[in-house]
Amino acid sequence: MPRTPLRAAALAGSPDDLEAAFYDALQAGDVERVMACWADEDDIVCVHPGAARHVGPAAIRAAFATLLQQGGLNVHPAQVMRVQALASAVHSVLEHVRVMLPDGPREAVVQATNVYHKTPQGWRLVAHHASAAGMHEAEGAAPAGHLLH
Template sequence: MSKAPPKPAAIGGSADETEASFYEALQSGDIERLMACWADEDDVVCIHPGSPRLVGLGAVRAAFEMVLSHGAVRIQVESLRKIESMTSAVHSVRERLDILTSEGSVEAFAIATNVYFKTTQGWRMVAHHVSAGGAHDSEDISDPPHVLH
């Protein structure tokens, strides 16, 4: 009698839950939990500041293993803007990072774009693109509101 293959852990009832799990995994240094947030697709994409585009789960995992080799990442989500549909979501996140250097702790900011698809396993990340921000937090630049007369 053969057994059915085990189902993956049930995370990602929403794109917000998958994103929370992703950032919690970074903060705790848990590579398995972090990779569980990613879709099982050949063309997932990850771009870190100053690095080339990483395509595929193997390349993404290797990059995050390197990031986490120095320990957990001190990261806090400061601001979230999102566009969602029934099967996809795009989140723009302002991240506050606490980076340990030889001179001590330095605060920095980054802007990440996270793209999620609703899969048979739940909401999973398909793209993570981070751009370096400034040394100080900055406000969003937005179009002025339209005023109807």
């Protein structure tokens, strides 16, 4: 799908701007806006909690279309931890999610990692990996210590 100047301009800011646009698009249930946040590369990857790995724009679009078919995803990002270099950024995000399923609403706390690359069109998402958060994160406690692993 070709980028329009408006689409490129709207997403050309910082990784934080792109992340806000991504979560706004999820809230709105707008698959086109969700996909506008992604890079146009065949090797982009997305993993939703309990789901298989989706590789490439078509597979990622289908996964988000399925996820959003009942409407927007009520997701509130919190406790964002950022690492940024010249042309890449990694955000670890604690997401508070409420989604409408055919059998009613479900709520969860999800730990997501969003990876952004700076492209000629601006910052774009190249990986989104989300999994159910553990009890420590679900209770809203701050991480202990400075241990990476």
